[in-house]
Amino acid sequence: MMKPLALGAVTGLAVIAAALGYFYSQNNGLTEAELETARTLSLASLPPLPADPSNAVADNPAAASLGEALFNEVGLSANGEVACATCHLESRQFQDDLPLSQGVGTTGRRAMPLRGAAYATWLFWDGRKDSLWSQAIGPMESAVEHGFTRSQVAAYIAAHYAEPYKALFGPLPDLAGIPAASPLGNDAQQAAWAALDADQQDAINRVFSNAGKAIEAFERTLMPLENRFDRFVAARVAGETPTGDAALTPQEIAGFQIFAGKGQCTNCHNGPRLTDEFFHNTGIASPQDPVTDHGRASAIAQVESDEFNCLGPYSDASPEQCGQLRFMSRDLHLFERAYKPPSLRGVADRPPYMHAGQIATLPLVIEHYNRASPAISGHSELTSLGLSTDEKAALLAFLQTL
Helix, strand or coil: CCCCCCHHHHHHHHHHHHHHHHHHHHHCCCCHHHHHHHHHHCHHHCCCCCCCCCCCCCCCHHHHHHHHHHHCCCCCCCCCCCCHHHHCEHHHCCECCCCCCECCCECCCCCCCCCCHHHCCCECCCCCECCHHHHHHCHHHCCCCCCCCHHHHHHHHHHHCHHHHHHHHCCCCCCCCCCCCCCCCCHHHHHHHHCCCHHHHHHHHHHHHHHHHHHHHHHCCCCCCCCHHHHHHHHHHCCCCCCHHHCCCHHHHHHHHHHHCCCCHHHCCCCCCCCCCCCECCCCCCCCCCCCCCEHHHHHHHHHHCCCCCCCCCCCCCHHHCHHHHCCCCCHHHHCCEECCCCCCCHHHCCCECCCCCECCHHHHHHHHHHCCCCCCCCCCCCCCCCCHHHHHHHHHHHCCC
């Protein structure tokens, strides 16, 4: 039978407990290694915006002004009702809260948030574009997004934005009499495109790509916003005690420790944008049956053959500046149903989740990763996490600080 502790021993334990409590309050429950991990995830660690050598006007304020106008221009659509801003709402982190975005028709995936997208190496969920400007023009020719053609885009700019366009890019071509034409359109539009001579096609492509470059200049101004977690980390790194909304609760701190540890979240959601910009198969269900969306595996050929990629004739980069395209992985097995993890900044405020809104709520997302269902095709990277109910609640609490 254990003997009762002497009064002095009890007092000593109380002192130790008080000291540990003080240490916890000063360090907010984080070890130095955990605090360093937190620092790498905070907005203060975001590096300067990288240059885009493929776009000569990427950081030109006049181009950004034109790009903002084009971003909000519903005239660049078949029904006169769809703009980039239709699916990328400023009030909703530049996304639209829908499982499948709605343009002139219904798309096959949801809109990604645009803040900080200029840091991305690949664009779209599958990375089928290698620059923001090339990404921006893709939806304009999509039959279910803007439903326009590249010749119509060029003609609209000539009619409504001639002066700012010419100030940036020089004279506009004569587009009189050219019908709706695109190599990606319907049969009539493709036939109209084939009937144009090479010089006409090139002139239209030049205006079309320049429109994208102006939109990129605007989108490069859409930087990530500070959140509670950033303020917490800033105070801790400064040696201060976080106060106000920067003071994370013990549950939120425990959630961060799970995020950076047992939950394995930083395997894909790392760096100050909380995404590794790579592609991962996480065993997510397909909204199509049979499966028609193969993720990055299908996008590799698309980005390589894209005339608007970094190595294409409308890029302002030299070939040696296109390393990410020249040396990208082409492992189709690795990339089967692999998608890019989006930034987790603001994640709690933009359900549903995954590339086609397959999961309705954030607790269900956590359960998906905890359970680690097998992939429907390809190979899932997930392993069962074994999180308890309390651990899942803590992880959710931390995600809400973002």
